[in-house]
Every structure is written in structure tokens, then in C-alpha cells.
Amino acid sequence: MNDKKETDVLLATQIVIEQALQRLGYEQDMVELLKEPMRVLTVRIPVRMDDGKTKVFTGYRSQHNDAVGPTKGGVRFHPAVHENEVKALSIWMSIKCGIADLPYGGGKGGVICDPRSMSIRELERLSRGYVRAVSQIVGPTKDIPAPDVMTNSQIMAWMLDEYSRIREFDSPGFITGKPLVLGGSKGRETATARGVVIMIHEALRLKGIDLAKARIVIQGFGNAGSYLAKFMHEAGARVIGISDVSGALYNEEGLDIPYLLDRRDSFGNVTNLFQQTITNEQLLELDCDVLVPAAIENQITEHNAPNIKAKVVVEAANGPTTLEATRILSERGILIVPDVLASSGGVIVSYFEWVQNNQGYYWDEQEIDDKLRLMMIRGFEQVYDIHRTRKVDMRLAAYMAGIRKVAEAARYRGWV
Ligand SMILES: NC(=O)C1=CN([C@@H]2O[C@H](COP(=O)(O)OP(=O)(O)OC[C@H]3O[C@@H](n4cnc5c(N)ncnc54)[C@H](O)[C@@H]3O)[C@@H](O)[C@H]2O)C=CC1
Numbered sequence: 001m002n003d004k005k006e007t008d009v010l011l012a013t014q015i016v017i018e019q020a021l022q023r024l025g026y027e028q029d030m031v032e033l034l035k036e037p038m039r040v041l042t043v044r045i046p047v048r049m050d051d052g053k054t055k056v057f058t059g060y061r062s063q064h065n066d067a068v069g070p071t072k073g074g075v076r077f078h079p080a081v082h083e084n085e086v087k088a089l090s091i092w093m094s095i096k097c098g099i100a101d102l103p104y105g106g107g108k109g110g111v112i113c114d115p116r117s118m119s120i121r122e123l124e125r126l127s128r129g130y131v132r133a134v135s136q137i138v139g140p141t142k143d144i145p146a147p148d149v150m151t152n153s154q155i156m157a158w159m160l161d162e163y164s165r166i167r168e169f170d171s172p173g174f175i176t177g178k179p180l181v182l183g184g185s186k187g188r189e190t191a192t193a194r195g196v197v198i199m200i201h202e203a204l205r206l207k208g209i210d211l212a213k214a215r216i217v218i219q220g221f222g223n224a225g226s227y228l229a230k231f232m233h234e235a236g237a238r239v240i241g242i243s244d245v246s247g248a249l250y251n252e253e254g255l256d257i258p259y260l261l262d263r264r265d266s267f268g269n270v271t272n273l274f275q276q277t278i279t280n281e282q283l284l285e286l287d288c289d290v291l292v293p294a295a296i297e298n299q300i301t302e303h304n305a306p307n308i309k310a311k312v313v314v315e316a317a318n319g320p321t322t323l324e325a326t327r328i329l330s331e332r333g334i335l336i337v338p339d340v341l342a343s344s345g346g347v348i349v350s351y352f353e354w355v356q357n358n359q360g361y362y363w364d365e366q367e368i369d370d371k372l373r374l375m376m377i378r379g380f381e382q383v384y385d386i387h388r389t390r391k392v393d394m395r396l397a398a399y400m401a402g403i404r405k406v407a408e409a410a411r412y413r414g415w416v
């Protein structure tokens with residue numbers, strides 16, 4: 001595979017979707033329906049910047065398929081956002097929701113921007129502008145956004161406020177990942193990491209490795225990566241490596257996670273405070289038990305997959321491993337817990353948030369944790385069972401588990 005093909009996330013997704021549907025016995029017409037999102041909106045968002053000039057940003061909202069129910073998925077603010085990336089991300093959301101058996105299809109949004117170089121007021125105007133631009137196609141029974149890379153509960157709050165102004169009534173179920181006082185759910189902030197912890201437990205159990213003796217490496221120190229480091233540290237595991245966009249830190253004895261958590265900024269940067277750093281490339285190849293990519297796409301490729309030393313790769317990030325790398329790792333006996341399963345804790349608790357908003361009754365954290373655990377373990381067992389009985393790699397197994405529900409719903413509706 002040439003490099004561009006290797007890292008084209010939409011193409012890679014379409015290849016696995018086709019394989020999954022074929023293994024499930026579907027014809028080509030179903031592949032045609034599900035290999036692309038049913039709707040992608042591109043928007044141009046004019047934002048008055050603090051210097052008085054107007055800057056026009058480009059954003060997207062992709063809705064993969066709504067046969068199962070309203071579409072659902074985060075909004076990413078990042079300079080590298082690309083239409084095909086958002087499309088792939090929305091397809092992955094359909095698969096995540098299918099594995100977790102949530103009553104949603106997949107959606108995803110993104111805006112090409114760099115929040116690290118914007119003021120708080122510029123960010124607020126951009127967030128509100130995005131909601132105005134996509135307001136026709138989103139809503140609590142249509143498409144429900146949430147946080148993703150470089151968006152957070154404050155941005156969700158501005159988006160909620162803007163949507164409520166447009167619709168002229170308060171509508172907390174429009175968006176999830178909100179602050180608690182605006183109808184957010186307990187446990188959503190930490191949900192993605194909590195879900196990954198549960199997957200690490202399951203994977204280590206299969207490999208016969210004791211978590212308390214395990215060495216963990218985490219790429220990315222944002223929402224997913226930093227809470228994961230905290231929970232692993234609290235569980236007694238040794239977190240020997242972490243990283244952010246600028247570099248990585250490594251200590252064989254275990255890093256001082258509470259100190260790093262205290263010093264990280266709101267974008268998940270911390271390594272710039274240290275002189276003795278290693279590169280992200282070196283981090284991924286460290287000798288460890290569990291490697292958790294928790295940053296961005298295409299980090300484990302055919303180039304570094306032969307050098308990965310972890311026994312288990314648990315994908316907190318969306319799309320961190322290419323198809324060729326999946327093949328190499330699987331053949332080397334490294335257990336992959338794929339993104340569409342491992343990172344589903346976020347959308348599962350987002351679903352709980354939406355349910356609580358709809359019923360106007362709020363649950364305590366224990367209830368959230370217990371329900372999350374149950375759903376994640378059920379998802380793991382389902383995927384692992386398909387992997388074993390159908391003799392397919394864990395990624396294809398996860399796609400088969402997830403896309404099945406969407407295809408069945410589309411067939412019942414008479415679309416195919
Ligand atoms: N926040 C959530 O609820 C969910 C997030 N995810 C996925 O997890 C991943 C991380 O998301 P968040 O933690 O929310 O984002 P974030 O914006 O909070 O943190 C991202 C982290 O990755 C680092 N990073 C960025 N580019 C990098 C690079 N090229 N090399 C190394 N590190 C890099 C950043 O410095 C930061 O530490 C993404 O793939 C996201 O789609 C998946 C499910 C839910």
C-alpha cells in the first residue's frame with residue numbers, strides 16, 4: 001500500500017465496512033448505502049475576531065445513517081480537520097453506537113481552526129456560529145453533538161445556549177458533554193477514559209497479566225489520555241510513558257502522574273515544561289504491556305507496527321492504527337481493542353446524559369459507572385466472540401458487530 005492510501009481514513013473505513021457486510025451476508029447494495037454518509041453539510045462561518053476583522057472558518061457536519069435513530073457524535077476543533085476525516089469519524093460513530101446497542105446512528109462535526117491561538121471570546125463566537133450554520137440539521141431528535149478533540153464542556157454550553165435561542169426554548173438534549181449545571185451528566189467528563197480502563201482490564205485478563213504489575217504507555221494527555229493516566233496510576237499500574245503534540249516523557253520506574261496532571265494546560269500540553277523528552281515515535285515503540293494511543297489518527301502504521309513491543313494495544317483515539325498496521329500487529333499476536341469499542345465510553349455516557357435530559361431525572365455517579373461497565377463488557381464479549389468464532393481480526397470483528405444493527409434497521413425500513 002502506498003503511504004497516502006495507507007493513511008486515508010475514509011478509504012480504510014470503506015474497505016472494512018465492505019468486508020464486514022460481506023461476511024454478514026449482505027449484498028453490494030447495502031455496501032453502497034453504508035460506505036458513505038447519507039448527508040454532509042459544509043458551512044462557512046464568519047467570526048468577528050478581537051482585532052475587529054472578520055475571519056471565515058470552514059466547518060462540517062456529517063451524518064452517516066439515521067436508520068436506527070438520530071445521529072450522534074462529537075465536534076472537533078483542529079487545524080487538520082478534513083471533510084473525508086469527518087465522514088470517516090461519523091461512520092465510526094455508527095459502528096460504536098451499534099456495538100454498544102445505543103438507539104443512534106453516527107454523526108460527527110469539525111471546524112478547521114486552532115483554538116490554541118484564539119481568545120476565549122473568539123472561541124465563543126465560533127462555537128455559536130457553528131451552531132447557527134448547522135442548526136437546520138441538528139437537534140435532540142435529529143443529530144446530537146458532543147465534545148471531541150479541543151472542544152469541551154464550556155464549548156458545549158455556548159452551543160446549547162445558541163441552539164436554545166434559535167429554537168426559543170431550552171433544549172438540553174440537543175447536546176451532551178455539558179457542564180453539570182446545564183443538564184450535563186455525572187461521569188461524562190471522565191467517561192472515555194473509564195471505558196478504556198474497563199477494556200484494559202478485559203484485555204489483560206485474557207493475556208494473564210496483572211494490572212498492578214503492568215507497564216502502561218499513553219500517547220496524548222488530553223481528555224482521554226490524562227484521565228486514563230490518573231485512573232491507571234490510582235489502580236497501581238506503572239505509567240512509564242505519556243506524550244502530547246510536542247513530545248513525550250519516559251521513566252521506567254513510573255512517571256509522577258499527579259504532578260503531570262497538575263501541570264498540564266487545558267489543551268493537554270505538559271511535555272514543554274521538561275528538557276529530557278523523547279519523541280512520539282519513540283514513545284510508541286517503548287517496551288510495555290499496554291499501549292494506548294489517545295491522540296489522533298494514523299499513529300501506528302506499517303512503518304512502526306513491526307517495532308511495537310506492547311502486548312495489548314487499546315485504542316482510545318479514533319483511527320490511530322492503519323489497516324496494514326492492524327494486520328501486522330494481529331499477526332504478531334498483539335491484542336488490539338479497536339477504537340470503535342475501546343473509545344465508546346464517551347458516547348455511552350453521552351447517551352445516559354440525553355436520557356436523563358429527556359426524563360428530567362438525574363442519576364448518581366455509581367449508577368452511571370455500573371451501567372457503563374455493563375455495556376462496555378457486553379461490547380467486548382460480543383466483539384471477542386466474533387473474533388474467535390469467525391476467525392477475523394479484532395477490527396473486522398468490531399465492524400461486524402457494529403454495522404449489523406445499522407444494516408438490519410435499514411432493511412426493516414425498506415431502504416435496501
Ligand atoms: N473526548 C472524548 O470524549 C472522546 C475522544 N475520543 C478520541 O480520543 C482522542 C483524543 O481526544 P481528546 O482527549 O478528547 O482530545 P484533547 O484535545 O483533549 O487532547 C488531545 C491530546 O493529544 C495530543 N496530540 C495532538 N496531536 C498529537 C500528535 N500529533 N502526536 C501526539 N499527541 C498529539 C494533544 O497534545 C493532547 O494532549 C481523539 O482521537 C478523539 O476523537 C474518542 C471518544 C470520545
Ligand SMILES: O=C(O)CCC(=O)C(=O)O
Pocket residue numbers: 072073074075096144145146147148176177318343344346347348350351
Ligand atoms: O459523546 C458523544 O456523543 C460522541 C463522542 C465522540 O465523538 C466519539 O466517540 O468519537
